[in-house]
Structure formats: structure tokens, C-alpha cells
Amino acid sequence: MPFFALIPAAGAGSRLGGETPKQYLPLAGRPMIHHALQLLCGSPRIARVCVVLSPGDTEWERHDWSAFSSRLAVLECGGATRAESVLNGLRAARQAFAINDDDWILVHDAARPCLAAAQLDRLLDELADDAVGGLLAVPVADTLKRGGSGGRVAHTESREDLWQAQTPQMFRYARLVEALCRAGGTAMTDDAGAIEALGLHPRLVPGDPFNLKVTYPQDLALAELILAGRRATWRKNSG
Ligand code: CTP
């Protein structure tokens, strides 16, 4: 079954602040979204990559994306929420490419620039024959406190069986469209949530914490360090 990737990149980055949406902020010498595009467009296992922009996007055209042009479709159909952007993108992608109902779609946040090729391969290997699909995720490591009144702890929550969801999240085209249509209007912040609402159980594929989502300003510095460390290792290994 072919794999297609879809990158929602129509958000405003309000928690990070600033004028420029975070997916375009400079990171390791490139706009942030460049890193996700490089990995997904560079994978020989992914047939095509679609990026979903806000219809009012004025940043995309300021950068050079020609390195990806043979694999990439740019869809200017982002919506008011992530779920809406993904759903609009899936519909537009089917007009751009011949996608079958059972083809796999990998949805990956533009704001996760540190996804490693080995993680992507692991996800594809573990889920290619799965009936439902699934996602990269990391077991919760910290002790969890439920906040109560006056900024004090109400109680400690068990972290047993708790995972932090990452992306890519990978589901079959028609089922993901159905799930997102049904979830319309609810506050679903990932694709797996919409699939779960159908009564299905996505598989958790252990990922690594380096695949962080840049949400707050301090995450930018962390992502910069992760990418610099990876570049240094690559240089060392290549002589
Ligand atoms: N996204 C999108 N369309 C939206 C909202 C979000 O395509 N209407 C995308 C973002 O561009 C990002 C991914 O979904 O790549 C994850 O969302 P998030 O980290 O929440 O990004 P923003 O919504 O941009 O940030 P914030 O919630 O802080 O405003």
C-alpha cells in the first residue's frame, strides 16, 4: 500500500507568540517546516507529500522549496482548527493525487522539526500491516499532579499506561476522512482522537522525546540543540 504524508501548517502559533507563524521561524538555518519536509520528501517509502497552508499565508512564497517540488503538493485550504486543516487537506490531496481509500496517510505537524528517519521507518514497519493504524508516542516519565484551587496540588495522578502522543499519526485515507467528518466541531487535537471516537484503538509505537512539538518559546532553543547535535554526529560519522 502506498504511503502519503500530509503536513498541517495552517496554524498561527499563538502560544509561541510573535508575528510570524512558528512553522516559518528560523531553525538551524532554515524555516522550521523545512526540516519536516526534508525528512518526509527524502523518504523513498513516501509516495507524495502535501502541505496544508492557511489561505491567507504570505510566508510560504518567500522561501525556496524547489528541492522538494517533484514530491510536494501545496494545498492552500487550511481551516480554523488543526482537524479542519487536516480534513480539508485530505480532500484536496485526493484531487491532486490518485489516492485510494485504503492508502496510508501519515499526518505530521509542521511544528515537529526533529523527527528522525529511524522513527519514521519504525512507524511504517510496525503499522504497515495493522488493521487500524497508530502513532508515535512516548510513555509519560514525570510524576503527574492534578492542580487544585489556589495553585496547590489536589492529588497525584497515576502515570501508569499514560503516553504522550506525537506525530506522524498514520491511518487509512477513507477511515481518517470519516473520523474527522464525524469529529467535526469537537476539540480534537490529534488524528488518533478522531479514530478513537469511532470505537477503534490506534496502536502506540514507542517514539523518542526528541520528536518534540515546538509550542512555547523555550522549545525553539531545544529543537535547535537537537538538530545541531544530530548534524555534529552526522559530520563525525561521515569523516
Ligand atoms: N495547524 C493547522 N491548522 C490550524 C491549527 C494548527 O494546520 N488551524 C497545524 C499547525 O500549523 C501545526 C500543527 O497543526 O503544524 C500542530 O498545532 P499547534 O502546535 O497547536 O500549532 P498552532 O495551532 O499554530 O499553535 P497554537 O495552538 O499555539 O496557536
Ligand code: MG
Ligand atoms: Mg493549535
